[in-house]
Amino acid sequence: MVRRPFSSRVPSELGSNRLSQAIASARASGQPLIDLTQSNPTRVDFEYPDYLLSALADARGLKYEPSPFGLLGARQAVARDYARRGAEVSAERVALTASTSEAYSLLFKLVGDAGDEVLAPRPSYPLFEHLAQLDAVTIRPYDLEYHDGWSIDMASVERAISERTRALLVVTPNNPTGSFVTRSELKRLAELCAERGVAIVADEVFADYQLRPGACVDAGRVMDLHDGLVFSLGGLSKTVGLPQIKLAWIAVGGASDLVADALARLEIICDTYLSVSTPIQAAAAELLNRGAAVRKQIQARIAANYRALAGQLEGMPACSLLAADGGWSAIVRVPAIGSEEDLVVDLVAKGVVVHPGYFFDLPHESFLVASLLPAEDQFAEGIGRVLRHIESL
Numbered sequence: 028m029v030r031r032p033f034s035s036r037v038p039s040e041l042g043s044n045r046l047s048q049a050i051a052s053a054r055a056s057g058q059p060l061i062d063l064t065q066s067n068p069t070r071v072d073f074e075y076p077d078y079l080l081s082a083l084a085d086a087r088g089l090k091y092e093p094s095p096f097g098l099l100g101a102r103q104a105v106a107r108d109y110a111r112r113g114a115e116v117s118a119e120r121v122a123l124t125a126s127t128s129e130a131y132s133l134l135f136k137l138v139g140d141a142g143d144e145v146l147a148p149r150p151s152y153p154l155f156e157h158l159a160q161l162d163a164v165t166i167r168p169y170d171l172e173y174h175d176g177w178s179i180d181m182a183s184v185e186r187a188i189s190e191r192t193r194a195l196l197v198v199t200p201n202n203p204t205g206s207f208v209t210r211s212e213l214k215r216l217a218e219l220c221a222e223r224g225v226a227i228v229a230d231e232v233f234a235d236y237q238l239r240p241g242a243c244v245d246a247g248r249v250m251d252l253h254d255g256l257v258f259s260l261g262g263l264s265k266t267v268g269l270p271q272i273k274l275a276w277i278a279v280g281g282a283s284d285l286v287a288d289a290l291a292r293l294e295i296i297c298d299t300y301l302s303v304s305t306p307i308q309a310a311a312a313e314l315l316n317r318g319a320a321v322r323k324q325i326q327a328r329i330a331a332n333y334r335a336l337a338g339q340l341e342g343m344p345a346c347s348l349l350a351a352d353g354g355w356s357a358i359v360r361v362p363a364i365g366s367e368e369d370l371v372v373d374l375v376a377k378g379v380v381v382h383p384g385y386f387f388d389l390p391h392e393s394f395l396v397a398s399l400l401p402a403e404d405q406f407a408e409g410i411g412r413v414l415r416h417i418e419s420l
């Protein structure tokens with residue numbers, strides 16, 4: 028056989044799954060679909076003010092002053108954004124990146140050699156496996172369990188930690204469970220990690236989104252920790268609904284000696300790529316300020332859709348809505364009559380797209396995961412189609 032020059036970091040199976048094939052053929056035949064997997068805020072009828080991007084034309088964008096962590100003004104704007112949410116972060120401890128995905132990649136390079144391990148919650152964001160593989164580190168799952176609400180199975184964390192563990196990921200609120208890591212959970216994780224020299228990486232991209240006022244009162248914040256090494260990730264894609272702008276960040280916290288050593292090393296990695304464009308850095312403060320108008324619409328939409336979903340499910344004892352506190356998605360438990368995959372493929376024929384629970388590694392069948400972002404009328408109609416189909420089974 029002819030040798031081919033490809034690494035095993037990139038999956039060789041690039042084929043589509045049954046759900047994406049069903050969607051493609053429905054679209055090809057012109058069938059209109061309500062997409063309840065839509066997580067792109069720029070495609071669900073929010074009003075983006077005309078002036079939102081005017082700061083990108085700022086003349087500071089005409090000068091190139093390479094700076095590994097980004098322009099100080101932009102890093103200060105990120106620090107102010109943490110302060111808006113009640114967290115104290117110094118601009119000197121902020122590194123800008125093009126996306127949260129890139130932030131993960133930089134941190135995996137910082138903490139892990141090939142074959143080292145990173146613990147990640149299960150169920151959670153499906154991209155972790157792929158991100159880790161591209162950086163030659165291995166994901167080891169720890170479990171979240173559901174008893175009228177989600178919590179971390181601490182015994183599973185202890186079982187998953189090994190000599191090779193370099194970092195533990197938390198997503199707060201988590202996608203798709205909508206659960207915040209609580210203060211007491213974070214305290215326990217911090218003890219486990221600090222003792223073993225494991226960094227905590229907290230993905231806080233959805234931190235602005237609670238599904239009811241006060242839902243996140245018990246949420247823990249990694250930037251309040253002063254032991255061990257912690258990283259907080261955020262970005263414009265969720266906090267102001269601008270994924271196309273490509274600006275995210277890493278804030279570094281924990282014990283000061285570790286923070287200093289981490290920053291010195293992270294600086295070398297960031298200096299190698301210098302991936303954030305100058306016009307975006309120059310506009311960062313304005314984008315964060317003006318983007319609040321979009322954030323408010325997203326906050327209102329997800330809360331309204333979650334309430335509507337709870338209302339639609341009231342008359343359906345066979346289905347139940349899993350309790351969630353924040354984030355952009357909702358999980359509905361449905362009768363396990365056939366496989367989740369058959370169900371979501373059949374639903375495409377009814378004109379609605381939802382994700383199956385297995386896509387996020389939910390522990391067993393049958394669950395459906397819906398994005399809370401679609402416009403309210405579309406969301407209600409889409410859920411109506413799902414429930415009518417389930418009733419007919």
Ligand SMILES: Cc1ncc(COP(=O)(O)O)c(C=O)c1O
Nearest residue numbers: 126127128152202232262264275
């Ligand atoms: C938990 C989580 N983290 C990160 C991201 C991606 O963020 P970014 O667009 O900044 O790469 C997503 C996107 O859905 C997400 O769900």
